[in-house]
Amino acid sequence: xxxxxxxxxxxxxxxxxxxxxxxxxxxxxxxxxxxxxxxxxxxxxxxxxxxxxxxxxxxxxxxxxxxxxxxxxxxxxxxxxxxxxxxxxxxxxxxxxxxxxxxxxxxxxxxxxxxxxxxxxxxxxxxxxxxxxxxxxxxxxxxxxxxxxxxxxxxxxxxxxxxxxxxxxxxxxxxxxxxxxxxxxxxxxxxxxxxxxxxxxxxxxxxxxxxxxxxxxxxxxxxxxxxxxxxxxxxxxxxxxxxxxxxxxxxxxxxxxxxxxxxxxxxxxxxxxxxxxxxxxxxxxxxxxxxxxxxxxxxxxxxxxxxxxxxxxxxxxxxxxxxxxxxxxxxxxxxxxxxxxxxxxxxxxxxxxxxxxxxxxxxxxxxxxxxxxxxxxxxxxxxxxxxxxxxxxxxxxxxxxxxxxxxxxxxxxxxxxxxxxxxxxxxxxxxxxxxxxxxxxxxxxxxxxxxxxxxxxxxxxxxxxxxxxxxxxxxxxxxxxxxxxxxxxxxxxxxxxxxxxxxxxxxxxxxxxxxxxxxxxxxxxxxxxxxxxxxxxxxxxxxxxxxxxxxxxxxxxxxxxxxxxxxxxxxxxxxxxxxxxxxxxxxxxxxxxxxxxxxxxxxxxxxxxxxxxxxxxxxxxxxxxxxxxxxxxxxxxxxxxxxxxxxxxxxxxxxxxxxxxxxxxxxxxxxxxxxxxxxxxxxxxxxxxxxxxxxxxxxxxxxxxxxxxxxxxxxxxxxxxxxxxxxxxxxxxxxxxxxxxxxxxxxxxxxxxxxxxxxxxxxxxxxxxxxxxxxxxxxxxxxxxxxxxxxxxxxxxxxxxxxxxxxxxxxxxxxxxxxxxxxxxxxxxxxxx
Amino acid sequence: xxxxxxxxxxxxxxxxxxxxxxxxxxxxxxxxxxxxxxxxxxxxxxxxxxxxxxxxxxxxxxxxxxxxxxxxxxxxxxxx
Numbered sequence: 001x002x003x004x005x006x007x008x009x010x011x012x013x014x015x016x017x018x019x020x021x022x023x024x025x026x027x028x029x030x031x032x033x034x035x036x037x038x039x040x041x042x043x044x045x046x047x048x049x050x051x052x053x054x055x056x057x058x059x060x061x062x063x064x065x066x067x068x069x070x071x072x073x074x075x076x077x078x079x080x081x082x083x084x085x086x087x088x089x090x091x092x093x094x095x096x097x098x099x100x101x102x103x104x105x106x107x108x109x110x111x112x113x114x115x116x117x118x119x120x121x122x123x124x125x126x127x128x129x130x131x132x133x134x135x136x137x138x139x140x141x142x143x144x145x146x147x148x149x150x151x152x153x154x155x156x157x158x159x160x161x162x163x164x165x166x167x168x169x170x171x172x173x174x175x176x177x178x179x180x181x182x183x184x185x186x187x188x189x190x191x192x193x194x195x196x197x198x199x200x201x202x203x204x205x206x207x208x209x210x211x212x213x214x215x216x217x218x219x220x221x222x223x224x225x226x227x228x229x230x231x232x233x234x235x236x237x238x239x240x241x242x243x244x245x246x247x248x249x250x251x252x253x254x255x256x257x258x259x260x261x262x263x264x265x266x267x268x269x270x271x272x273x274x275x276x277x278x279x280x281x282x283x284x285x286x287x288x289x290x291x292x293x294x295x296x297x298x299x300x301x302x303x304x305x306x307x308x309x310x311x312x313x314x315x316x317x318x319x320x321x322x323x324x325x326x327x328x329x330x331x332x333x334x335x336x337x338x339x340x341x342x343x344x345x346x347x348x349x350x351x352x353x354x355x356x357x358x359x360x361x362x363x364x365x366x367x368x369x370x371x372x373x374x375x376x377x378x379x380x381x382x383x384x385x386x387x388x389x390x391x392x393x394x395x396x397x398x399x400x401x402x403x404x405x406x407x408x409x410x411x412x413x414x415x416x417x418x419x420x421x422x423x424x425x426x427x428x429x430x431x432x433x434x435x436x437x438x439x440x441x442x443x444x445x446x447x448x449x450x451x452x453x454x455x456x457x458x459x460x461x462x463x464x465x466x467x468x469x470x471x472x473x474x475x476x477x478x479x480x481x482x483x484x485x486x487x488x489x490x491x492x493x494x495x496x497x498x499x500x501x502x503x504x505x506x507x508x509x510x511x512x513x514x515x516x517x518x519x520x521x522x523x524x525x526x527x528x529x530x531x532x533x534x535x536x537x538x539x540x541x542x543x544x545x546x547x548x549x550x551x552x553x554x555x556x557x558x559x560x561x562x563x564x565x566x567x568x569x570x571x572x573x574x575x576x577x578x579x580x581x582x583x584x585x586x587x588x589x590x591x592x593x594x595x596x597x598x599x600x601x602x603x604x605x606x607x608x609x610x611x612x613x614x615x616x617x618x619x620x621x622x623x624x625x626x627x628x629x630x631x632x633x634x635x636x637x638x639x640x641x642x643x644x645x646x647x648x649x650x651x652x653x654x655x656x657x658x659x660x661x662x663x664x665x666x667x668x669x670x671x672x673x674x675x676x677x678x679x680x681x682x683x684x685x686x687x688x689x690x691x692x693x694x695x696x697x698x699x700x701x702x703x704x705x706x707x708x709x710x711x712x713x714x715x716x717x718x719x720x721x722x723x724x725x726x727x728x729x730x731x732x733x734x735x736x737x738x739x740x741x742x743x744x745x746x747x748x749x750x751x752x753x754x755x756x757x758x759x760x761x762x763x764x765x766x767x768x769x770x771x772x773x774x775x776x777x778x779x780x781x782x783x784x785x786x787x788x789x790x791x792x793x794x795x796x797x798x799x800x801x802x803x804x805x806x807x808x809x810x811x812x813x814x815x816x817x818x819x820x821x822x823x824x825x826x827x828x829x830x831x832x833x
Numbered sequence: 834x835x836x837x838x839x840x841x842x843x844x845x846x847x848x849x850x851x852x853x854x855x856x857x858x859x860x861x862x863x864x865x866x867x868x869x870x871x872x873x874x875x876x877x878x879x880x881x882x883x884x885x886x887x888x889x890x891x892x893x894x895x896x897x898x899x900x901x902x903x904x905x906x907x908x909x910x911x912x913x
Contacts (some may be wrong), residue, residue: 104886106860
């Protein structure tokens, strides 16, 4: 029985595939063909099959799926669906074999297509539909050959006349689809995939493609709104988007009403189900949803891009759409979105500029609390600079950079007033009085309000600084005491400390220093200064190496505490200390030189008179060098105190007394002030000429220290000379006395000449020190003469106004850069001996 | 065979053919429903699919050739 059925089936197969007898074909040729086919078939069937093939249903299905994934992923999905349904069907025994058969026959040439010589394109119904949906270019190419649509329709297993499902059915299900809900005709197979019925004609498919877009976008956005947000702004974005989605749903609802109404009026007998007359068609739906689709598209773009952005960056993103998109619809849409979306951001802003508190739990504002400071000392030391910072990338584009700076300053100042100046009462009053609702949209008003807030806070802060914390008084005091502005006080202090400080640093005691300081204050005009200032003044010893004398380690200190320390920072204190030490050294040298001069002058009337012309000559030249030194020190002091400090002070005053001066401006002005002083006051660490010139170039500070050291040595030698001369004097006196008393005695006069004299050594040393002082001074003058700074050049001129010195110019300066190194080497060589 | 069972089985069979037809369409096998059911019944009878594939391919070749011949003949006729 079975072989019979096989033979029958094979017969069927042959007749189905091999064409029947043609109109002008002989009976015999057809018969021959038929027989040939039969024989062939029988031969193949009877030959033993390939044993390699495994009769495994999953294997066949897998290979089909793999093939489909390569060519068309959506088909692969559909196939899995079909496959599972097939497995559920009970009737077939060898499913794997059928699947294998289909797999083996896949992509075989279409037997019904016109044979190759006549036709170039061989469309088949299913891949044609595919290709059209994907590729418009191919579509055009195919449309050119007109015969093809006809063949296609013939091929279509369903036929053209009956569209399954009908347009009315689709229309009925459309509202569900637009809301992202699966329906029978248009099921959502996956999160982001809508399955169209496979049996629809091409135009309908393209319309449904258009309608599928808003549906899929809606689904995605809906899912996005459900995801948890990290941060207030992201939350608000979700809420704004779901608001927009709600209005989209309203549109869908209206559409649904229209569809229902139209479907109820449907006339079954009219062509195409009478759908053309009701006024609602799929095409109309496309038109009605077009604008909403654009909105959804934009929303989904925003949602996607906001994934890895936060806070101000999202605002910037949306604001870019609002401000720089050419499409007015898009711009208006984004603008609308911004209005509701930015509310939490403005809330943070409001809190910041009216309360001075940063309430930003998820770090979305552009002001951030600095957290990476591990040493608490530094935080404590500079609340103003280190507590908050601006995160540049978080500044949204709705405010300008300059404005962001302003906002930052307002909040910072309020915070500072509240926490560091302990004036929270005022802040609270202010926030109650001034607080306003800030909203996106009216940028101009917001700016005006912020400007207002800025002015008020800055004024208040400066007021506090000036009256409560007496910033300017402190600055004045620093200048008077640390920068030696209060001359009588410094002179008195030095005089009373001089004897003490000549001793080594180990024997300096704090109580003596403070006692002398107290004495100096009482004895000078400083006593009229406010006790608030004097309380902060302190004298102490620096921690210096063992063996120094008191002069080197003595220092005056002016204690600054919070919140003024934001202006006079640690760095500022160091600079003050540096300047003080330098000035103190100059002052000391001046003091020493002047006292020596005084001694010499008084001494020259009596003890220094000598009959020896060599001694007289030495004293004369010594006095000359001494005068030179005094002149030098005087000029230097004058320059630093008046040209540098006073003028910088004037500048500082001008800057900080300005009308709209902020604390930042004060800090900056003060920094500039100190920098000016250290730079112009020859304390700068800058190298003398070209920074790249030479490493061994010394700074002005080094040069000056050397000169000052020479002066001290010179003075020591003068003291030696003085004591020698006075000893000589007394010996002469005694000799004279002896001569008078022993006039009668003989001899004894020669003994005085035999005493070994240290005079030549002293004379030599004085001469040597004098010349090296002069050389150093000339080098210094040479350097000063080529300074870019006018004031410093002027110092050189003042020191050498009558051209008594020859400013020594270094050779390397004039030489070209090529010979500079050689010249420098030469100069060092000559300098060595 | 009991009578009431038959339409049920028939429906199942036609469902299976439906599914297979769709798969065939996806794979571009170019088999219509009739041919597909013939093939299914052949395989159900125990014909090895490999052989069947060969059969179909051979037959299609013959058909192709025949058609070309017919066409040439038709062209020759029309020219005449």
